[in-house]
Amino acid sequence: MELYGERGFESTTAAEIAERAGLTERTFFRYFADKREVLFWGAAALEAYLVRHVDEAPDGLAPLEVVSLALCSAADDFFDDRREFALRRQQVIAANPELHERELIKLANLASAVAEALRRRGVTETAATLAAEAGVAVFKVGFEQWARGSGAQTLAEQLRSSFGDLRAVAGA
Amino acid sequence: MELYGERGFESTTAAEIAERAGLTERTFFRYFADKREVLFWGAAALEAYLVRHVDEAPDGLAPLEVVSLALCSAADDFFDDRREFALRRQQVIAANPELHERELIKLANLASAVAEALRRRGVTETAATLAAEAGVAVFKVGFEQWARGSGAQTLAEQLRSSFGDLRAVAGA
Numbered sequence: 001m002e003l004y005g006e007r008g009f010e011s012t013t014a015a016e017i018a019e020r021a022g023l024t025e026r027t028f029f030r031y032f033a034d035k036r037e038v039l040f041w042g043a044a045a046l047e048a049y050l051v052r053h054v055d056e057a058p059d060g061l062a063p064l065e066v067v068s069l070a071l072c073s074a075a076d077d078f079f080d081d082r083r084e085f086a087l088r089r090q091q092v093i094a095a096n097p098e099l100h101e102r103e104l105i106k107l108a109n110l111a112s113a114v115a116e117a118l119r120r121r122g123v124t125e126t127a128a129t130l131a132a133e134a135g136v137a138v139f140k141v142g143f144e145q146w147a148r149g150s151g152a153q154t155l156a157e158q159l160r161s162s163f164g165d166l167r168a169v170a171g172a
Numbered sequence: 173m174e175l176y177g178e179r180g181f182e183s184t185t186a187a188e189i190a191e192r193a194g195l196t197e198r199t200f201f202r203y204f205a206d207k208r209e210v211l212f213w214g215a216a217a218l219e220a221y222l223v224r225h226v227d228e229a230p231d232g233l234a235p236l237e238v239v240s241l242a243l244c245s246a247a248d249d250f251f252d253d254r255r256e257f258a259l260r261r262q263q264v265i266a267a268n269p270e271l272h273e274r275e276l277i278k279l280a281n282l283a284s285a286v287a288e289a290l291r292r293r294g295v296t297e298t299a300a301t302l303a304a305e306a307g308v309a310v311f312k313v314g315f316e317q318w319a320r321g322s323g324a325q326t327l328a329e330q331l332r333s334s335f336g337d338l339r340a341v342a343g344a
Contacts, residue, residue, distance in 0.1 A: 062343030
């Protein structure tokens, strides 16, 4: 991530990333299909984590509340103390349209997986898709704010505040 | 669109589309940069329309209400009587990952433009982004349902019902 920031994504090679991380190029490619995947490492683990938390959420909550709880737990378990990494990552992605596309696809896939987990809880097709899409939108907005912020609040605190903002903009 | 449905997107050429539409290939390329753009024709007009409607919305509405009104007007002015076209288009896009990516990018751009228009109305940065992202998510979900539906309701009716669903999943 440091290298992407220093040189730009395009002109950093996988060999250079491997070297900086103290890995051989062969080991690097055992973990990552290509140099873009470094930026999206953890997406599969995050998805599995969210799905499990949606599956295990208590009964009787509104669908968006279920999504909010899962995301706030993930915030603590995945992103605590990683604000600077998150900020650098955002800057690299914002500077490269191809990476921005990949980010959008990963977020869309995350929303689909969460929607499917909600449907397994008996939430209707439409409500599940809406809650998942809205939840991921809140995550995207809250995550960006947190990454750009001073670090005074945790990501989970930021997300809770962003979910409150969503209820406010919806006129609730 | 008929051709994409009959043969698949990959094996349809721009020349064939032009012929079916009664255009020369040269005229076709004057309107569309490539054969993918046929599917996203109208995106710029839709964006301009939404931005104008957000700019001109009455004062005192919740941000998501402003977005909802703009989208429902657009539904009547752009998509009335185009349900079959919309359904075929969805099927072509769903069958092709590259088109799906482009669809996600166009929707993300639409959300950015709407958020910017909301900020011009004095809505705060966060509330504007959230209302725009949530509004576009409702549009995406409502549009898919409408395209797959029986045609008993208009897109605007479907969207109003989907905005109600969003308030319900948010526990409002």
